[in-house]
Amino acid sequence: MKVPFFRPDVTQLEIDEVVAALKSGWLTTGPRVRKFEQEFAAAVGGTHAVAVNSCTAALHLAIEALGLKAGEGVLVPTMTFATSAEVVRYLGAIPILVDCDPVTLNMDLEDAERKLAMLSAGKLPPSIPRSTRVVGVIPVHVAGWMMDTDAVAAFAAKHGLWVVEDAAHAFPAAWRTSARAPWRRCGEKTSAISCFSFYANKTITTGEGGMAITEDEALARRMRMMSLHGLSQDAWDRYSGGRSWDYRIVAPGFKYNLTDVAAALGIRQLERAETMRLEREAIAGRFHEALADVEEIELPSDGSDRIHSWHLFPIRLRLERLDVDRNAFLDELKDAGVGCSVHWRPLHLHPYYEETFGWRPGDLPVATDVWERLISLPLFPGMRPEEVAHVVETVRSQCARHAVAHAARR
Numbered sequence: 001m002k003v004p005f006f007r008p009d010v011t012q013l014e015i016d017e018v019v020a021a022l023k024s025g026w027l028t029t030g031p032r033v034r035k036f037e038q039e040f041a042a043a044v045g046g047t048h049a050v051a052v053n054s055c056t057a058a059l060h061l062a063i064e065a066l067g068l069k070a071g072e073g074v075l076v077p078t079m080t081f082a083t084s085a086e087v088v089r090y091l092g093a094i095p096i097l098v099d100c101d102p103v104t105l106n107m108d109l110e111d112a113e114r115k116l117a118m119l120s121a122g123k124l125p126p127s128i129p130r131s132t133r134v135v136g137v138i139p140v141h142v143a144g145w146m147m148d149t150d151a152v153a154a155f156a157a158k159h160g161l162w163v164v165e166d167a168a169h170a171f172p173a174a175w176r177t178s179a180r181a182p183w184r185r186c187g188e189k190t191s192a193i194s195c196f197s198f199y200a201n202k203t204i205t206t207g208e209g210g211m212a213i214t215e216d217e218a219l220a221r222r223m224r225m226m227s228l229h230g231l232s233q234d235a236w237d238r239y240s241g242g243r244s245w246d247y248r249i250v251a252p253g254f255k256y257n258l259t260d261v262a263a264a265l266g267i268r269q270l271e272r273a274e275t276m277r278l279e280r281e282a283i284a285g286r287f288h289e290a291l292a293d294v295e296e297i298e299l300p301s302d303g304s305d306r307i308h309s310w311h312l313f314p315i316r317l318r319l320e321r322l323d324v325d326r327n328a329f330l331d332e333l334k335d336a337g338v339g340c341s342v343h344w345r346p347l348h349l350h351p352y353y354e355e356t357f358g359w360r361p362g363d364l365p366v367a368t369d370v371w372e373r374l375i376s377l378p379l380f381p382g383m384r385p386e387e388v389a390h391v392v393e394t395v396r397s398q399c400a401r402h403a404v405a406h407a408a409r410r
Contacts, residue, residue: 001390005339006201009276009381014268021264029228029257036263037211039270043172044187046194046213048220051263052227055168055197055210057256059138060087061223062164062193062212066136068093073134075115075161077107078346078359079367080140084166085347094132094357096124097348099364104301105142105314108366109155112137116159125358136162141170141186143343144203144309145301148175149190165190168197169311171204172273176305183307187213193223198262201380203277203309204269206262227256279381280310283388287313287377290392296321296399298373312343313379315395316370322402329398330375336394341376 021032033051041049052058068074070092076085078097085095096119099111115124122130137156139147149165156163167173170186187194193216198209214220225231230253269276288299298316302308317326324332326342333340346367348359361368377391 001386002337003339003378003383003387003390005341005376005378006380007382008200008205009272010205010265011268011272013271014265017264017268018261021261024260027261028259030260032260032263032267033258036206036258036266036270039267040196040211041213043270043273044194044196044213045185045189046187047215048213048217050212050214050220050223050227051258051266052210052212052256053208053258053262054199054256055166055195056083056087057227057254058193058195058210058212058223059083059164059166060090060254061226061256062195062214062219063087063091063093063136063138064226065219065222066162066164066192068135071129071132072136073119073128073132075107075112075134075137076347077138077140078348078364079105079107079142079344079371080166080347081168081344082347082350083168084138084140085353088138094128095347095353096128096132096134097346097353097359097364099366100142100346100370102366102370104145104147105370106145106147107137107139109151111364111366112155125360125363127357134159134161136164138164138166139191140166140168141173143300143312143314144169144173146170146173146175146186146306148177149184149186150177152191163191165194167194168199168202168210170309171196171202172277172307173309174307179304189215192216193219198266198269203280203311204266204273206258206266206269209258209262209266225250226253229253229255276381277307277309279383280379281308283379283383284308284310284313286388287379287392291315291395294396294399296403297395310379312376314343314374314376316373317375319373321404322399323404324402326372326375329402332398333375333394336398338391338394339378342371342374343376344371346371 037049076095079100088095173186174183194213196211198206230251232248
């Protein structure tokens, strides 16, 4: 049996909506994009939504709208995808990498404090000037497990920083401070701007796409304008008859707008978002139940204070209990028909950040250690019971085959 790492869950509803968009005569940014923006904002409890062609675009627009300047610093977790830091570099600013929490893999705010202190003391890599002014922080909700956004906000307020959430994994996700407290949805006034992804393997998809959510009308207006060449009016306003044909170039913007064809897919996906999340949650529960007694692995965090989106299910190998490394274990999973991946090689272990800024493995020791043990198992809505069973049995059998005897561990 072969189990893919991910299989999109697209129904006839999505197909019909896309066909309707194609037949409408309006393919680019238009009424379906506006509808998707309004409905997504409502789904996360946000006010202003700007739909774009990727989460990368959303993050870029967000930090541009907040006025990030060349030479300024932004705290970015090292345990993340390329996007979170590369958008900072787009503007000539400096990503200051922060280690991860050993349990959740999210940004460790205590290490963020240390990095700020090290910067002041001139103890960061020499390519990061001691005079660097840190102005923002970009937390990432890894795998869909939300950070405590109140703690992030308190940290940011203490240091005078803006917060832009990389929420690529975190829809629909939420957290609360206690069992009696209300849920706070990701994007519900949790930061200055929250940025979501609708890439093909995300919790809902538009094929390629993203969304920026903010309470600030001025930020939303700036992001919308910059998403389409920095024009004073977008194509929908001009060509639908609602506004003048004329426009003005207000700033040198980008080409980041979402199409109506993509939004058509997103509108129907959004209607099923919670149903699909519950499917992922059930599969994650099955993995937890079936693998809980396997001593050679650690399972991802779960808890009553979070609504987990379960975008990913990352396990960690206890390498001291196995006679193979992560790469060999992963290759054997694939040979057995189990699609899997690794999330992620930390940024400080990539050549660009090593060579440009001088980051070294010892600068971020938790991420350096944990990434060599990570494997993300397949998890997606529509995953069949026999596929789940095959993943479980394969992981269990490999752990049993490669387990090191207790005496040898000592």
